[in-house]
Amino acid sequence: MGIQERKEREKQQRKEKIIQAAEKVFFSKGFDRSTMDDIAELAELSKGTLYLYFKSKEDLRLAVAHKAILLLNSVTEGIKTMKENALEKLLSMGRACIEFSNNYPNQMKSIMFLEGFELLQVSLSAREIKEVIYRDSPVGMVVQIVEQGVREQLIRDDIPPTVIAHTLWMQFLSIVQFVTMKPAFLEMLDLSPSSVYESHFELVINGIKS
Amino acid sequence: MGIQERKEREKQQRKEKIIQAAEKVFFSKGFDRSTMDDIAELAELSKGTLYLYFKSKEDLRLAVAHKAILLLNSVTEGIKTMKENALEKLLSMGRACIEFSNNYPNQMKSIMFLEGFELLQVSLSAREIKEVIYRDSPVGMVVQIVEQGVREQLIRDDIPPTVIAHTLWMQFLSIVQFVTMKPAFLEMLDLSPSSVYESHFELVINGIKS
Amino acid sequence: MGIQERKEREKQQRKEKIIQAAEKVFFSKGFDRSTMDDIAELAELSKGTLYLYFKSKEDLRLAVAHKAILLLNSVTEGIKTMKENALEKLLSMGRACIEFSNNYPNQMKSIMFLEGFELLQVSLSAREIKEVIYRDSPVGMVVQIVEQGVREQLIRDDIPPTVIAHTLWMQFLSIVQFVTMKPAFLEMLDLSPSSVYESHFELVINGIKS
Amino acid sequence: MGIQERKEREKQQRKEKIIQAAEKVFFSKGFDRSTMDDIAELAELSKGTLYLYFKSKEDLRLAVAHKAILLLNSVTEGIKTMKENALEKLLSMGRACIEFSNNYPNQMKSIMFLEGFELLQVSLSAREIKEVIYRDSPVGMVVQIVEQGVREQLIRDDIPPTVIAHTLWMQFLSIVQFVTMKPAFLEMLDLSPSSVYESHFELVINGIKS
DNA sequence: AATGAATGAGCGTTCATTCAT
DNA sequence: AATGAATGAACGCTCATTCAT
Numbered sequence: 090m091g092i093q094e095r096k097e098r099e100k101q102q103r104k105e106k107i108i109q110a111a112e113k114v115f116f117s118k119g120f121d122r123s124t125m126d127d128i129a130e131l132a133e134l135s136k137g138t139l140y141l142y143f144k145s146k147e148d149l150r151l152a153v154a155h156k157a158i159l160l161l162n163s164v165t166e167g168i169k170t171m172k173e174n175a176l177e178k179l180l181s182m183g184r185a186c187i188e189f190s191n192n193y194p195n196q197m198k199s200i201m202f203l204e205g206f207e208l209l210q211v212s213l214s215a216r217e218i219k220e221v222i223y224r225d226s227p228v229g230m231v232v233q234i235v236e237q238g239v240r241e242q243l244i245r246d247d248i249p250p251t252v253i254a255h256t257l258w259m260q261f262l263s264i265v266q267f268v269t270m271k272p273a274f275l276e277m278l279d280l281s282p283s284s285v286y287e288s289h290f291e292l293v294i295n296g297i298k299s
Numbered sequence: 300m301g302i303q304e305r306k307e308r309e310k311q312q313r314k315e316k317i318i319q320a321a322e323k324v325f326f327s328k329g330f331d332r333s334t335m336d337d338i339a340e341l342a343e344l345s346k347g348t349l350y351l352y353f354k355s356k357e358d359l360r361l362a363v364a365h366k367a368i369l370l371l372n373s374v375t376e377g378i379k380t381m382k383e384n385a386l387e388k389l390l391s392m393g394r395a396c397i398e399f400s401n402n403y404p405n406q407m408k409s410i411m412f413l414e415g416f417e418l419l420q421v422s423l424s425a426r427e428i429k430e431v432i433y434r435d436s437p438v439g440m441v442v443q444i445v446e447q448g449v450r451e452q453l454i455r456d457d458i459p460p461t462v463i464a465h466t467l468w469m470q471f472l473s474i475v476q477f478v479t480m481k482p483a484f485l486e487m488l489d490l491s492p493s494s495v496y497e498s499h500f501e502l503v504i505n506g507i508k509s
Numbered sequence: 510m511g512i513q514e515r516k517e518r519e520k521q522q523r524k525e526k527i528i529q530a531a532e533k534v535f536f537s538k539g540f541d542r543s544t545m546d547d548i549a550e551l552a553e554l555s556k557g558t559l560y561l562y563f564k565s566k567e568d569l570r571l572a573v574a575h576k577a578i579l580l581l582n583s584v585t586e587g588i589k590t591m592k593e594n595a596l597e598k599l600l601s602m603g604r605a606c607i608e609f610s611n612n613y614p615n616q617m618k619s620i621m622f623l624e625g626f627e628l629l630q631v632s633l634s635a636r637e638i639k640e641v642i643y644r645d646s647p648v649g650m651v652v653q654i655v656e657q658g659v660r661e662q663l664i665r666d667d668i669p670p671t672v673i674a675h676t677l678w679m680q681f682l683s684i685v686q687f688v689t690m691k692p693a694f695l696e697m698l699d700l701s702p703s704s705v706y707e708s709h710f711e712l713v714i715n716g717i718k719s
Numbered sequence: 720m721g722i723q724e725r726k727e728r729e730k731q732q733r734k735e736k737i738i739q740a741a742e743k744v745f746f747s748k749g750f751d752r753s754t755m756d757d758i759a760e761l762a763e764l765s766k767g768t769l770y771l772y773f774k775s776k777e778d779l780r781l782a783v784a785h786k787a788i789l790l791l792n793s794v795t796e797g798i799k800t801m802k803e804n805a806l807e808k809l810l811s812m813g814r815a816c817i818e819f820s821n822n823y824p825n826q827m828k829s830i831m832f833l834e835g836f837e838l839l840q841v842s843l844s845a846r847e848i849k850e851v852i853y854r855d856s857p858v859g860m861v862v863q864i865v866e867q868g869v870r871e872q873l874i875r876d877d878i879p880p881t882v883i884a885h886t887l888w889m890q891f892l893s894i895v896q897f898v899t900m901k902p903a904f905l906e907m908l909d910l911s912p913s914s915v916y917e918s919h920f921e922l923v924i925n926g927i928k929s
Numbered sequence: 930a931a932t933g934a935a936t937g938a939g940c941g942t943t944c945a946t947t948c949a950t
Numbered sequence: 951a952a953t954g955a956a957t958g959a960a961c962g963c964t965c966a967t968t969c970a971t
Contacts, residue, residue: 146962251490260469280461280462285466292506294506296504336944350946356946544964545965556966557934557968669908686889708882708886712883715926716925717926767942768956935970937967942961942962946958
């Protein structure tokens with residue numbers, strides 16, 4: 090009864106707490122430089138306890154990434170069913186992602202990290218990557234919107250929608266990365282993050298119009 | 300005299316040999332997974348000697364990246380003085396970079412790596428980053444070309460040239476990263492690298508036109 | 510009453526179940542490589558429950574050994590009251606032990622283990638050793654038989670019976686150990702276990718004759 | 720020249736020092752309970768240095784055992800060429816081994832340990848065992864002496880010499896084990912080690928006479 | 930009585946860096 | 951200048967034991 094449920098809930102909370110600690114550590118020091126000790130200390134748990142919830146550091150990395158992707162999806166989900174046309178939807182989605190990036194910077198870094206560079210240096214099988222990372226990747230939604238845009242004759246049809254969508258997504262991630270990871274450059278160039286984002290959208294939307 | 304010069308030359312050769320060894324090791328195993336032993340063995344020097352030429356592993360990483368950037372610059376340098384218009388120059392530069400990426404994949408990874416994600420996870424001071432990495436970054440040339448394009452009224456002037464240039468460069472790196480690091484996806488989507496690159500150029504050039 | 514007795518009986522059964530699980534685990538993986546988790550899982554009990562019945566892993570090891578010794582005693586007990594002379598009894602006892610070793614190899618290993626080498630590497634007080642291990646050791650019976658043999662003038666009396674008995678017992682254990690733990694050598698030497706055992710008996714009986 | 724030689728000698732001395740420390744630790748606490756930290760501390764070296772000389776803990780175990788066997792061989796070697804008959808030689812060898820056991824108790828324990836119980840729980844291939852442990856095992860010499868005894872018609876020929884030799888050797892080890900590891904029992908039985916040894920020799924020599 | 934979550938000391942091994950030669 | 955032996959702080963992970971429920 091209630092007691093069972095409470096226990097289960099506490100277990101989930103603890104798991105969540107570990108994931109949150111791992112997020113912070115992974116994205117302040119990088120995955121390889123993070124230690125299970127760091128995470129345990131931040132989670133206010135013993136190192137041994139971590140292994141009660143996650144079978145390895147790699148497993149924890151995966152959990153961190155998956156959670157971030159699900160969170161981002163929950164934020165962008167509503168856009169799918171909106172009455173907007175494809176170009177407006179892409180813009181909405183971009184802005185939603187940026188808002189997400191402001192609200193949950195660690196999670197955004199996590200997504201970039203896992204969709205990004207280090208992927209092939211990781212000891213994940215291709216199956217695991219697809220299952221865990223890409224099954225729920227936001228890029229899927231981008232593909233759908235681009236396909237809608239081609240049907241609406243708003244988006245050029247001379248390039249396959251999947252290519253356009255992946256290109257857009259990668260470009261978007263790169264801009265977020267730029268803004269997030271190199272604030273010093275923005276200052277140097279006397280630019281605000283939002284102006285960079287809007288310029289980016291302006292450029293790419295312009296680029297894909299039919 | 301001659302003896303002095305020979306000594307100096309030999310010193311440079313040794314330094315170069317170490318950098319070459321480090322390149323190979325870093326980009327076959329990843330930076331964190333590379334050991335100074337690996338590098339020393341490949342350089343046919345003792346581990347202690349490495350520290351005569353580079354004060355730390357991080358310092359060696361920097362040297363590797365800098366060399367790669369200089370090499371890329373040497374490849375793109377000619378474009379600056381060509382008779383082409385800005386849009387043609389951007390395309391030329393993009394294609395030159397891709398050719399560079401094919402000819403020197405390790406060096407290209409190095410550039411992406413150092414201009415990319417991990418940068419702030421690294422124990423470099425902001426000064427060092429600017430000095431070593433950005434002083435010679437290819438993005439400087441992109442800025443010049445975009446400025447030329449604005450003068451030629453080929454490129455939109457409603458967004459500052461530096462923003463356009465950096466956006467282009469980051470987008471370009473993200474596409475190279477995508478093609479290089481995730482070949483499995485290209486296969487899945489039944490796409491060739493060159494078609495992805497050309498689509499990318501098509502989109503972004505279209506996007507920046509005035 | 511009945512309820513009390515049933516509870517007591519169930520408690521004993523649980524204890525026995527734990528010992529059985531421990532036997533299996535200890536003798537398939539070795540004591541040090543066995544974990545309390547292994548044992549708990551096999552006993553279908555929680556790890557914490559193990560500590561209700563045994564105060565430590567070492568305590569459990571002792572219980573396992575003691576049980577094995579009692580079992581061996583039960584097998585050899587009948588020999589004491591037989592009508593045979595001492596030499597015949599020794600042979601009978603040796604053969605009974607070998608049969609025991611075939612029927613209960615794990616238990617035999619346990620006895621060898623605990624009477625053997627590792628003993629002093631174990632955190633047992635001398636008192637505990639005597640109490641638990643030697644109080645019921647089969648060597649006691651060997652002493653009695655040798656004393657009978659001396660009375661019967663079949664066994665030499667120039668060496669104290671206790672010495673002869675312990676020597677015989679240790680030699681016997683060493684042979685069982687040899688046969689049990691190094692089957693590869695028997696194969697190499699093209700020998701069957703039983704021929705080794707019979708040779709051994711032949712030699713030692715011959716050696717102790719008066 | 721001299722400098723090279725000195726370095727080499729110091730290296731050997733360090734290796735030897737590590738082996739000596741390992742011997743002490745292994746045989747006071749048992750192999751599994753011994754830690755590389757223990758050994759490093761006793762050797763007055765850092766733990767890392769241990770791995771400069773031995774690639775793993777297991778490798779160190781092997782070195783300890785091999786050294787002990789070689790040392791024992793060096794002590795018994797002279798017996799082979801003596802003018803004694805086989806029975807006298809066996810006695811000489813037994814006494815030499817006992818003297819060895821007194822002078823080098825750790826090494827003797829090492830031999831017993833490695834020829835003894837734990838052998839098959841060890842992650843050594845059969846090849847390694849033969850190569851490292853048995854290639855030089857003293858049992859080989861026992862075989863030769865027994866064969867001589869059969870030729871001299873002093874030792875019974877109804878049991879194959881190899882069986883007799885291995886049986887003798889195992890019995891001998893078991894007695895040494897008894898005396899070495901269980902001194903409390905000797906006290907309890909009011910026996911001196913030497914009387915136990917002599918009784919043992921008396922019994923087994925008597926047993927193998929033709 | 931029974932659980933199982935939590936602990937934390939400890940393990941074998943690695944490797945960037947130092948330093949005597 | 952060059953070496954390579956030595957260091958020691960980490961690392962990911964394990965597991966006997968405890969204790970609140």
